[in-house]
Ligand SMILES: CCCCCCCCCCCCCCC(=O)SCCNC(=O)CCNC(=O)[C@H](O)C(C)(C)COP(=O)(O)OP(=O)(O)OC[C@H]1O[C@@H](n2cnc3c(N)ncnc32)[C@H](O)[C@@H]1OP(=O)(O)O
């Protein structure tokens with residue numbers, strides 16, 4: 001039997017991959033993040049036909065939330081939610097939350113109230129199936145480079161919150177920040193709350209420095225918390 005050099009090299013590489021995964025933290029980090037993105041992309045492909053039945057509708061966020069629930073278990077992450085009773089039961093509000101990385105999606109989907117949509121950078125719309133799902137879920141897109149347009153979008157959102165009983169989730173830092181402290185807040189979320197005359201509900205997604213660090217390429221398993229800190233008017 002003849003085995004080409006290429007086939008032998010491929011077989012050797014495949015045999016070495018588990019060893020590399022076991023021994024090399026950086027390789028493990030890239031595998032885990034690659035799988036995270038790939039899996040979400042796959043889930044988005046499942047979500048598209050389900051959400052498309054309704055068209056663009058905030059009720060589709062329930063489908064997205066439901067499909068995302070198991071992802072934490074794939075990573076051995078156990079979440080603790082504290083203070084969920086602080087969400088106002090029957091009125092629109094603006095959620096403000098810290099934003100460390102794309103892993104925050106897991107924390108967000110753990111506590112996302114019904115009829116609540118995030119405000120997201122416009123670029124997410126162009127992430128293939130993920131963008132389509134975001135659009136179908138009624139996610140509000142802003143162009144951060146055009147403040148005037150973003151402000152108009154937020155003003156429309158204030159109107160939608162009241163006319164369609166929608167809650168809005170904003171990351172007021174305006175970008176991912178894994179430094180351990182908070183960036184100065186952008187003001188849009190607070191203008192939105194004032195314009196719609198609704199409460200602001202602060203949420204803290206606890207630091208995941210002890211199990212995840214992009215800089216150190218470290219991603220292990222742990223308990224992780226999301227807490228609402230009470231609703232203020
Ligand atoms: C099944 C699997 C499927 C998977 C599906 C996955 C779903 C994923 C969804 C998750 C999405 C998460 C996405 C997260 C993000 O994209 S974070 C990035 C986007 N978010 C933000 O940028 C936060 C919101 N930004 C703001 O609120 C900003 O304030 C903004 C409106 C954009 C303006 O930005 P900027 O100019 O940089 O900052 P300032 O805050 O300083 O504002 C400038 C002046 O404008 C005044 N201002 C702001 N907003 C308003 C307003 N609404 N009305 C009136 N005036 C406003 C502000 O006061 C400043 O003026 P002064 O200095 O006060 O005079």
Ligand SMILES: CCCCCCCC/C=C\CCCCCCCC(=O)OC[C@@H](O)COP(=O)(O)O
Pocket residue numbers: 036037038040041099101102103105121124126127128129130174175176177
């Ligand atoms: C045809 C194009 C195909 C592109 C395919 C891309 C595949 C990507 C698949 C899944 C990505 C899942 C991640 C969902 C987004 C998580 C939200 C997020 O973290 O957005 C970043 C935003 O908060 C702030 O952005 P910046 O920190 O300012 O930057």
